[in-house]
Amino acid sequence: MTQISRDDVVHLAQLSSLALSDEEIQAMQTDIGNILEYVNQLSDLDTTGVEPTYQVTDLDNVWRADIVDDYGVNRDSLLALAPDSKDGQIKVPKVL
Amino acid sequence: MSRIADFIGKNARQNVLDALQRAADNDQYHAILNLTKERAMERADLVDKGEITGRLAGVPFVVKDNFLAFGAPTTAASKMLEHFDAPLQATAVEKLEAEGAICIGKANLDAFAHGGSTENSAFGPTKNAIDINRVAGGSSGGSAVVTALDIVPFALGSDTGGSIREPASFNGVVGIKPTYGTVSRYGVVAMASSTDVIGCFTTNVADSELVLDILAGLDRKDMTTLVDFFVPEKTTKPNQKIGLIKEFMSHDVDEDVRARTNEYAEKLRAAGHTVEEVSIPIVLHTLAMYYIIVPAELSSNLARYDGVRYGHRAEGVTSLAELYGKSRDEGFVTENKRRIMIGSYVLSSGFFDAYYLQAQKARTLLINELNTLFETFDVLMGPTVPTPAFKLGENTADPIKMYLADIMTVPASLAGIPAISVPAGLSESGLPIGVQLMAARRNDAQLLSLARSMETT
Numbered sequence: 001m002t003q004i005s006r007d008d009v010v011h012l013a014q015l016s017s018l019a020l021s022d023e024e025i026q027a028m029q030t031d032i033g034n035i036l037e038y039v040n041q042l043s044d045l046d047t048t049g050v051e052p053t054y055q056v057t058d059l060d061n062v063w064r065a066d067i068v069d070d071y072g073v074n075r076d077s078l079l080a081l082a083p084d085s086k087d088g089q090i091k092v093p094k095v096l
Numbered sequence: 097m098s099r100i101a102d103f104i105g106k107n108a109r110q111n112v113l114d115a116l117q118r119a120a121d122n123d124q125y126h127a128i129l130n131l132t133k134e135r136a137m138e139r140a141d142l143v144d145k146g147e148i149t150g151r152l153a154g155v156p157f158v159v160k161d162n163f164l165a166f167g168a169p170t171t172a173a174s175k176m177l178e179h180f181d182a183p184l185q186a187t188a189v190e191k192l193e194a195e196g197a198i199c200i201g202k203a204n205l206d207a208f209a210h211g212g213s214t215e216n217s218a219f220g221p222t223k224n225a226i227d228i229n230r231v232a233g234g235s236s237g238g239s240a241v242v243t244a245l246d247i248v249p250f251a252l253g254s255d256t257g258g259s260i261r262e263p264a265s266f267n268g269v270v271g272i273k274p275t276y277g278t279v280s281r282y283g284v285v286a287m288a289s290s291t292d293v294i295g296c297f298t299t300n301v302a303d304s305e306l307v308l309d310i311l312a313g314l315d316r317k318d319m320t321t322l323v324d325f326f327v328p329e330k331t332t333k334p335n336q337k338i339g340l341i342k343e344f345m346s347h348d349v350d351e352d353v354r355a356r357t358n359e360y361a362e363k364l365r366a367a368g369h370t371v372e373e374v375s376i377p378i379v380l381h382t383l384a385m386y387y388i389i390v391p392a393e394l395s396s397n398l399a400r401y402d403g404v405r406y407g408h409r410a411e412g413v414t415s416l417a418e419l420y421g422k423s424r425d426e427g428f429v430t431e432n433k434r435r436i437m438i439g440s441y442v443l444s445s446g447f448f449d450a451y452y453l454q455a456q457k458a459r460t461l462l463i464n465e466l467n468t469l470f471e472t473f474d475v476l477m478g479p480t481v482p483t484p485a486f487k488l489g490e491n492t493a494d495p496i497k498m499y500l501a502d503i504m505t506v507p508a509s510l511a512g513i514p515a516i517s518v519p520a521g522l523s524e525s526g527l528p529i530g531v532q533l534m535a536a537r538r539n540d541a542q543l544l545s546l547a548r549s550m551e552t553t
Contacts, residue, residue, distance in 0.1 A: 009437075012437045012440050012441055012444075013421075013437065015440040015444065016395065016424075016433070016436045016437050016439075016440045017399075017402070017417070017420040017421050017424055018421055018424050018425050018428075018433055018436065018437070019418065019421030019422045019424070019425045020425060020433070021425075024425075024430070024433070027430075028433070028434065028437060031434055031495050032434065032437060032438060032441065034495070034496055035387060035434075035438055035495060035496065035499075036438075036441070038383075038384060038387070038496055038499075039384040039387050039388050039451065039455075040384075041381060041384050042381060042384045042385065042388070042451075042454050042455060042458050043450070043454065044381075045378075045381060045454070045457075045458050045461065047454060047457035047458060047460075047461065050457040050458075050460050050461060051457070051460055052453055052456030052457050052459070052460060053456055053457075053459040053460045053463060054290065054456060055290050055320075056276050056290065056291075056463070056510075056511065056512030056537075057276065057277050057320050057322070057512075058277070058322070058537065059277070059319075059320065059322075062319045064316060069316070069317075071184065071317070072184060073183050073184050077183040078183060078405075078406075080181075080183075081180065081181070081183065081405070081406035082404075082405055082406060083403065083404075083406075083407075083408075083409035084409070090404060090405055092404055092416075092419065093413055093414075093419060095415060095416035095419070
């Protein structure tokens with residue numbers, strides 16, 4: 001199986017902004033290892049000279065006029081969604 | 097089972113009251129997270145006064161709770177968005193409302209649509225409509241179950257790798273995932289942007305055609321949408337050439353599932369079509385592509401849930417990293433975290449080429465192979481899922497086992513082609529089994545026409 005170390009899992013959690021508990025880290029080490037082992041089968045496919053596919057829209061660039069759209073959403077309704085706000089701005093805990 | 101036509105021209109208030117009563121009577125299935133009762137009654141009264149008209153005037157429906165809609169929170173079945181009141185509605189919901197349809201509630205799903213059983217809902221699983229000890233399928237499990245239980249005649253879902261087709265198969269209803277870009281995703285919680293598709297559940301194909309006809313079309317708020325190409329096709333093309341995918345009929349697949357699929361193929365032959373076995377070896381690798389590409393995309397899409405602008409924010413944090421980390425740890429379920437971390441892994445430097453780039457190249461091989469086949473075949477078919485609905489809790493301990501339920505539905509997702517799951521009978525023990533039909537991009541109308549013609553033969 002693809003070994004992924006505990007340190008790798010801790011690093012991935014940091015990259016993913018996830019503060020995992022010790023139990024979660026341990027479980028993830030097993031699960032992620034198994035999933036990587038499963039997807040490793042793709043290395044058997046010969047993709048020499050094959051272009052990657054990033055999207056399947058059939059569309060090229062989609063342009064629109066550079067004018068402001070009214071999406072029917074105002075500042076107050078968006079601020080109301082914030083966990084905390086003050087004076088028309090989103091408030092976060094002190095971080096510095 | 098009820099049809100949309102049963103609700104047309106009736107008293108809208110009564111339609112809604114009856115649907116709400118059926119929802120209450122079926123509470124034990126946990127298919128609906130929140131009802132939108134107040135707003136539904138207001139809209140029903142406007143329909144009855146003739147102030148709202150349209151092709152779906154007074155018809156109740158349910159929408160998967162990852163669609164923004166007024167009248168109840170949009171939770172995506174997560175703690176992250178448990179109290180999120182949408183400031184706008186999804187384009188799909190707006191289009192249905194413009195035709196007079198009335199949303200009565202928000203359906204349960206796997207949190208953020210990550211899963212194939214609805215067991216990943218932060219608020220508890222939905223139960224299968226036929227056997228309450230079994231899973232509803234997922235991620236649009238609630239939408240499938242409300243349709244199968246006749247609570248409403250249709251429901252909206254989203255399908256990223258099978259999330260409409262798999263629960264449709266498990267509950268004995270019709271589920272359609274149209275061509276990528278057919279329906280606007282504006283206002284739907286994003287999962288994997290290159291495969292996310294909006295579709296619907298109905299009890300019969302004609303109703304799917306009606307709903308899709310209303311939903312399809314360009315939306316400048318979703319730049320991936322296509323100019324409306326979907327016009328329901330009354331006449332089914334005769335003598336179609338249909339390929340039965342050999343890899344999906346192996347002995348690993350449940351015997352009853354194979355038997356019902358073969359019977360469906362026989363029915364197609366009896367209707368004058370040709371069905372022949374076709375081998376597509378690469379489809380067996382598609383699930384591996386999917387579980388690289390989709391986690392990569394969703395890890396980016398879910399980066400927005402940071403506890404700052406909206407959604408859950410952890411208490412008592414002392415640093416910015418802690419604010420992000422704890423809010424996300426508390427707001428996401430295990431499967432969300434697993435997929436985000438897989439995504440971070442396959443996109444990280446050193447692994448990008450081996451995983452993400454290789455998967456996107458393999459995706460090209462799959463698409464090329466399917467395109468070549470569609471030069472000869474009108475339709476490709478096989479079972480929708482390798483088994484009937486499994487038992488609640490049966491696969492929760494093993495993510496890979498859970499993922500394998502998607503093996504037959506992911507090819508259409510990665511290729512962006514239309515696919516429909518239609519009921520094809522029952523297993524020996526009475527569980528629904530679905531057959532999947534797939535066609536080339538933009539051939540949705542002909543695909544649905546074929547599926548409809550088979551309902552009556």
